[in-house]
Amino acid sequence: MSSASEPKSAEAENQDGGPSVVREYYFIVNSISILVIIVCSYILLKRRFAKPTGMSSEPQLPKMRKDMTIEELRKYDGTQPDGRVLVAVNGWIFDATRGRRFYGPGGPYATFGGRDASRGLATFSVTSTDDKYDDLSDLNSIQMDSVKEWEAQFREKYDLVGRLLKPGEEPTNYDDSEFEDTLTESSNSSMDKKDN
Numbered sequence: 451m452s453s454a455s456e457p458k459s460a461e462a463e464n465q466d467g468g469p470s471v472v473r474e475y476y477f478i479v480n481s482i483s484i485l486v487i488i489v490c491s492y493i494l495l496k497r498r499f500a501k502p503t504g505m506s507s508e509p510q511l512p513k514m515r516k517d518m519t520i521e522e523l524r525k526y527d528g529t530q531p532d533g534r535v536l537v538a539v540n541g542w543i544f545d546a547t548r549g550r551r552f553y554g555p556g557g558p559y560a561t562f563g564g565r566d567a568s569r570g571l572a573t574f575s576v577t578s579t580d581d582k583y584d585d586l587s588d589l590n591s592i593q594m595d596s597v598k599e600w601e602a603q604f605r606e607k608y609d610l611v612g613r614l615l616k617p618g619e620e621p622t623n624y625d626d627s628e629f630e631d632t633l634t635e636s637s638n639s640s641m642d643k644k645d646n
């Protein structure tokens with residue numbers, strides 16, 4: 451006979467739906483997350499190296515350097531005359547105009563254009579996101595790892611525009627000389643940004 455204070459056996463935990471089920475759930479979610487990132491990254495890299503340089507038909511827009519609120523970001527969904535598409539991931543805004551076919555109107559990830567894609571990327575959801583600032587504080591560590599992975603992918607592929615501003619936060623006044631320094635400094639610490 452076992453007393454109430456005795457630890458449960460693994461079998462008992464399995465039977466009452468205890469921690470092993472939770473562990474299995476996280477294992478499955480983690481595996482799917484890693485798989486989607488690997489598949490998407492592989493295809494993207496394959497395409498990038500297969501494509502001859504200088505053949506891009508995407509519009510060449512002047513480089514943009516600006517911190518924005520979620521409301522300001524909203525208008526860069528590719529529907530403006532210049533077709534610029536910005537996407538925010540983990541508090542950073544990227545110029546994804548080169549990826550218009552993904553994030554522009556009619557693209558498979560159009561709901562990320564002009565938006566903060568972090569939550570959608572973390573939860574494998576391409577349905578429309580909330581228009582309010584999202585601090586992502588309720589995401590679990592696996593989902594946050596996924597967000598950071600995506601941020602790294604975006605840094606590889608797209609130009610960094612600036613920070614996604616929290617409500618009440620002041621934008622940085624970028625000038626040409628200080629811009630690169632600021633972004634380099636910020637990017638060094640950005641991977642831990644949402645850990646606080």
Ligand code: HEM
Binds near residue numbers: 490497546570571
């Ligand atoms: C079975 C499911 C999925 C398949 C087969 C798939 C397939 C692909 C393919 C083929 C690409 C590259 C497209 C190209 O180079 O033309 C891609 C890129 C991408 N996928 Fe997926 N995907 C899937 C699920 C998802 C999900 C659930 C998300 C996030 C919610 C997602 C987000 C992305 C993103 C952000 C890119 C990168 C676009 C860029 O280069 O900026 N994918 N995916």
